[in-house]
Amino acid sequence: MTDGDDTTRPRGGRRAEGKARTREAVLSAARSVFAERGYGSASVEEIAREAGVAIGSVYAHFGGKQALFAALIDRTTADGLARAERSLSGGATEALPHLVAQLGEQADDRISSLLEAETWLYAIRNDDPLARHLADDDRRIRDGIARLLAAERPSSENDRFTDAEQATVLNALFHGLIRQRRLCPEAVPDDLFRRAMEVFGRVPDA
Amino acid sequence: MTDGDDTTRPRGGRRAEGKARTREAVLSAARSVFAERGYGSASVEEIAREAGVAIGSVYAHFGGKQALFAALIDRTTADGLARAERSLSGGATEALPHLVAQLGEQADDRISSLLEAETWLYAIRNDDPLARHLADDDRRIRDGIARLLAAERPSSENDRFTDAEQATVLNALFHGLIRQRRLCPEAVPDDLFRRAMEVFGRVPDA
DNA sequence: GTCTATACCGGGATAGAC
DNA sequence: GTCTATCCCGGTATAGAC
Numbered sequence: 001m002t003d004g005d006d007t008t009r010p011r012g013g014r015r016a017e018g019k020a021r022t023r024e025a026v027l028s029a030a031r032s033v034f035a036e037r038g039y040g041s042a043s044v045e046e047i048a049r050e051a052g053v054a055i056g057s058v059y060a061h062f063g064g065k066q067a068l069f070a071a072l073i074d075r076t077t078a079d080g081l082a083r084a085e086r087s088l089s090g091g092a093t094e095a096l097p098h099l100v101a102q103l104g105e106q107a108d109d110r111i112s113s114l115l116e117a118e119t120w121l122y123a124i125r126n127d128d129p130l131a132r133h134l135a136d137d138d139r140r141i142r143d144g145i146a147r148l149l150a151a152e153r154p155s156s157e158n159d160r161f162t163d164a165e166q167a168t169v170l171n172a173l174f175h176g177l178i179r180q181r182r183l184c185p186e187a188v189p190d191d192l193f194r195r196a197m198e199v200f201g202r203v204p205d206a
Numbered sequence: 207m208t209d210g211d212d213t214t215r216p217r218g219g220r221r222a223e224g225k226a227r228t229r230e231a232v233l234s235a236a237r238s239v240f241a242e243r244g245y246g247s248a249s250v251e252e253i254a255r256e257a258g259v260a261i262g263s264v265y266a267h268f269g270g271k272q273a274l275f276a277a278l279i280d281r282t283t284a285d286g287l288a289r290a291e292r293s294l295s296g297g298a299t300e301a302l303p304h305l306v307a308q309l310g311e312q313a314d315d316r317i318s319s320l321l322e323a324e325t326w327l328y329a330i331r332n333d334d335p336l337a338r339h340l341a342d343d344d345r346r347i348r349d350g351i352a353r354l355l356a357a358e359r360p361s362s363e364n365d366r367f368t369d370a371e372q373a374t375v376l377n378a379l380f381h382g383l384i385r386q387r388r389l390c391p392e393a394v395p396d397d398l399f400r401r402a403m404e405v406f407g408r409v410p411d412a
Numbered sequence: 413g414t415c416t417a418t419a420c421c422g423g424g425a426t427a428g429a430c
Numbered sequence: 431g432t433c434t435a436t437c438c439c440g441g442t443a444t445a446g447a448c
Contacts, residue, residue, distance in 0.1 A: 019431065038327060040246020043423060054433045056426085061431090065424065114330060121244060121323055124316075124388050138389050160401065168393050169379070169402050172386045176378030182330050183344050187374050195366065196375050199405060225413065249441060260415045265443065267413090 023061050025051040030072045035114035039069055039122070070130050073119045081137050088144040092151040099145075100194055107178045107193075116178075142167040169200055229267050231257040236278045241320035245275055245328070276336050279325045287343050294350040298357040305351075306400055313384045313399075322381075348373040375406055 029051035033042045044065050048055040062068040087099045106112050123134040145167035161169070173196055181188040235257035239248045250271050254261040268274040293305045312318050329340040351373035367375070379402055387394040 022431080036331065038244060038246045038331075040244045040248070042246070044425085045423065055424090056434075057432055059425065110330075114327065117323055117327055120385060120389065121320065124320060125242065125244075135389050138386075139393070142393065160405070164393070165395075165398060168386060168398065169383075172382030172394075173375070173379050174382070175385055176380065176382030177375075179326060179381055180344075180374060180378045183326065183341050187345070187348065187370070188378075189371075192371060192374065196406075199366070200402075228413080250443085251441065261442090262416075262444085263414055271442070 022051075022053050022057055025053060026058055026061060026068070027072055027075065030068055031076070031115060032111055034069060034072065034118060035111045039118060044068070069122075073115070073122065074130065074133070076115065077119065077134060077137050081140060084141050085144060088148055092148050095148055096152075096197070097194075100197065103174055104190070104193065107181055110182070113178055113182050116175075138171075142171050145170060166200060170197060173197075173200070228257075228259050228263055231259060232264055232267060232274070233278055233281065236274055237282070237321065238317055240275060240278065240324060241317045245324060250274070275328075279321070279328065280336065280339070282321065283325070283340060283343050287346060290347050291350060294354055298354050301354055302358075302403070303400075306403065309380055310396070310399065313387055316388070319384055319388050322384075344377075348377050351376060372406060376403060379403075379406070 026047065029047045030042075033047045033050060037043075037046075042065075044058055045055055047068070048058050051058075058068065062071055083102060084099065087102060088095050090098065119134065123131045125131075142164065146163040149166055150163045174193065177188055177193050177196075232253065235253045236248075239253045239256060243249075243252075248271075250264055251261055253274070254264050257264075264274065268277055289308060290305065293308060294301050296304065325340065329337045331337075348370065352369040355372055356369045380399065383394055383399050383402075
């Protein structure tokens with residue numbers, strides 16, 4: 001919430017850095033509108049209204065609906081990846097529980113879940129640079145998990161799964177449980193993901 | 207491709223039962239167009255064109271875009287549920303592999319995957335009878351799997367998961383792996399789902 | 413039931429003042 | 431950079447002939 005510089009210089013706009021504020025307001029509004037309506041049914045006019053800016057400002061900043069959507073999911077996935085890698089960079093034994101907690105909070109965020117599905121659909125439907133970028137991010141997260149698993153269990157003591165496969169299974173399980181929970185919350189108790197991970201990933205009970 | 211009755215009676219339309227044919231053609235076209243474009247970006251005009259019928263016919267049969275989409279996913283999920291329950295009704299030891307094979311074939315069907323995601327979004331965004339119906343179908347499938355697991359492993363010999371929880375995990379894992387595979391096919395080898403199921407569900411190696 | 417033609421409007425995008 | 435006003439196309443939906 002706090003702006004970078006509160007140095008309210010006498011000249012200029014009433015609020016410091018109105019431009020960045022507008023950009024942020026538009027992205028925030030786009031996030032909820034694209035999530036709730038879906039890309040096709042979302043309208044730039046509604047996004048502008050919810051952001052409290054004129055429709056012309058949206059076009060001045062982002063160029064168009066498609067580009068706005070691209071900017072949104074680009075920023076969203078960049079944030080998610082950064083958070084994930086920050087979690088993964090810590091010690092192996094505490095990184096996974098941290099990751100579980102962080103992902104669990106995303107699981108209960110309706111907007112995040114909807115937007116994630118919309119993002120996946122974009123990646124599957126299109127074959128542009130952004131779509132490839134999304135697949136790369138996914139790969140990077142699984143690689144991070146795999147490295148963590150390798151550190152946790154040094155050598156290949158079991159032959160059922162490679163580290164990469166285990167990471168894939170854990171990632172798939174996570175997304176699948178989110179999907180399930182939004183559809184039928186009562187079927188997915190809070191600790192089910194952690195307990196399921198124990199079976200696969202050998203996470204400390206914590 | 208073969209029509210139900212080839213009894214080309216002299217009177218009537220050139221082809222037997224033109225009405226049912228049209229309805230089916232429209233539903234088939236709607237399936238691919240809604241999947242590839244998404245609900246909001248799909249147009250009734252394109253659906254009619256791909257079905258080879260006039261746009262007026264679509265409205266005569268289904269009433270509108272929303273109702274057409276509802277009819278499509280209603281039929282699709284009904285078919286899926288029927289197939290699943292047919293698989294589950296067989297013997298326990300052979301039902302799960304059968305289910306795995308059937309689901310695996312759905313996993314590699316691009317249109318099915320896209321439509322499933324679009325259906326999930328519909329269910330989460332809306333709170334109408336159709337959305338509740340979708341949640342019911344999901345519950346019914348998990349119940350079926352749970353019953354199967356209970357038959358396979360008679361009593362509660364392990365206390366880590368209830369049968370319902372185990373069914374939830376397997377279902378989540380399945381959908382998560384499909385998602386993953388469409389995004390990065392090379393990360394999900396053919397037999398990964400079966401091998402992961404062995405860890406959770408105690409499926410015979412087959 | 414199926415078609416063609418059309419009414420109607422929402423919404424993406426732009427122009428130009430401030 | 432932000433606004434208002436406007437263009438205009440595409441798309442839903444309907445009317446009416448056959």
